[in-house]
Amino acid sequence: MDIQISVKRAIEELYGQTIDTSWVQLQKTKKEFKGHLTLVVFPLLKISKKNPEQTAQEIGEYLAKNESVVAEFNVIKGFLNLTIAPGYWVELLNAIHADKQYGIKDSTADAPLVMIEYSSPNTNKPLHLGHIRNNLLGYSLAEIMKANGFRVVKTNIVNDRGIHICKSMLAWKKWGNGATPESAGKKGDHLIGDFYVLFDKEYKKELAELQAKGLTKEEAEAQSMLMGEAREMLRQWEAGDLETVALWEKMNAWVYAGFDETYKKLGVDFDKIYYESQTYLEGKEEVLRGLNKGLFYKQEDGSVWADLTADGLDNKLLLRADGTSVYMTQDIGTAKLRFDDYPINKMVYVVGNEQNYHFQVLSLLLDKLGFEFGKGLVHFSYGMVELPEGKMKSREGTVVDADDLIAEMIDTAKETSKELGKLDDCTEEEADKVSEITGLGALKYFILKVDPRKNMVFNPKESIDFNGNTGPFVQYTYARIQSVLRKAAEQNILWPSSLNTQVPVSEKEENLVQMLAEFPVIVKEAADTYSPAVIANYIYDLVKEYNQFYHDFSILREENNEIRNLRLILSFNISKVIKAGFALLGIDVPERM
């Protein structure tokens, strides 16, 4: 709203000075005071040359007299509380109501292109809780960026090569008896993950046996037959040995099928998938190009390094002495391929905060190599997910498997709904659908509402608690609004596409309209701060406010037609905003529950 301009005009008229709009500090009036918007006058004292109360009084009088939007005002200390004219809220509501895509901008063909990398799994393990946070953040961020008019490419880099995959392959070959996902009755990613674990177990056993014979830990590791075989397998893979590559392809295909199932369940997807097996050689070429241009240097042993001491960082290895690439090399290669494929304006990497340093270095290296998006790349860094009992680290063996967790959430949702009798008049199919929406909604909302940067505690038990600041609370409110609208239709209550500005609007309704008006601002803010949590917390506030309001009135029994229309349109718009906001978070809302 353009009260800001009104205030600016007032200052100019009263004190004959033009001011920057940033001096006009308007904020929502606190609940305990009368008014909608509050002007903080302290910054303006320099201009008025008067004390805070006088200044506020003068500006207030001017606005009330000359600006029709301002109906009343009151002054408390240095705060000028403005009451907005009633008709204004109805106009605002009409405007929101007329906009089908409220808060969502369409992207144009010439909009900046953002590539968002997220998920990035290894092919030797199923996805776990950490991946869930990653996937949800990445997907939500992509939707938020789209809603702000950007063109977005969602991408995934699959780490499909290296010694860890060879470990799984070797274990399968040795002890697998030709097991397949079908024969074992497991998802492919779980099957391969189990073989990875098996390898580790056997390897540890071997080490213990060697150490029992008097070898040190280092000697045992060097002499390990198993590890030797795994390394040999990696060499064969790199050399393109047909049998090894065939096995690798077969097992990877199982894993991908498993991942796809999990992604589908989570509701995330990708526009383009890159595989490290296809990018790591590209990175090597880029590094050599940089070496030739004198950007990097070679050590006596043949290894290639980047000197980043001028940028306040250390020397960074880019190619090993034997010419093989490291993690950084692969990321450079991937970046190159991506840039060849898309005219990227901005690159966003959704990767855990343990890699902050890596991306600091990557940004510098890409910049040196001449990639325009290098310097401005965003490492969308998020914190670890911990369990109430302690850290969630794979080596501590307390990993929460993504598929198990999702299934558990859906089951709990179903049980709870049943207990409450919510599913009584549903078919089994509908019950399953609703349980899936609420179970996943609980999970997604719980994770997304937390500031991404922070480490968070995920308590499975609490997350499925349907009280309080949770996804199901919001979903429930949405479903109830749908129920109101359904019943209005059944009773042939038709409401107009816009309201008469003379309709009386209560304080609580004004408050709700004000919150609705903030939605586009919130969506913008979420994109600027790269934080879906902004949207989640806003939606919760809106829903809570609505619930408190909803409790007080009866729309369908309302005798005054205009007031009933106002409330129906208000409810409709709130549900519209909930749905849009939740879509940006990747959460579904059920029509009934």
Next chain:
RNA sequence: GGUCCGGUAGCUCAGCUGGAUAGAGCAACAGCCUUCUAAGCUGUGGGUCGUGGGUUCGAAUCCCGCUCGGAUCACCA
């Protein structure tokens, strides 16, 4: 040790481009279902915003020191 991030109610978290008496939810306690879905609503209690300084009319918010916790500083990915 260097660098980065965090510390807000018993617990989980908002608030952080400086603004009024720091907010939610959970947990505890007390109420509200002949009224469109009680997965809800109302009320009560609960805080030296880690700590010490500084800047300012005003600091949870900005700056500096200290402290605690996490991450990282690999020829792992």
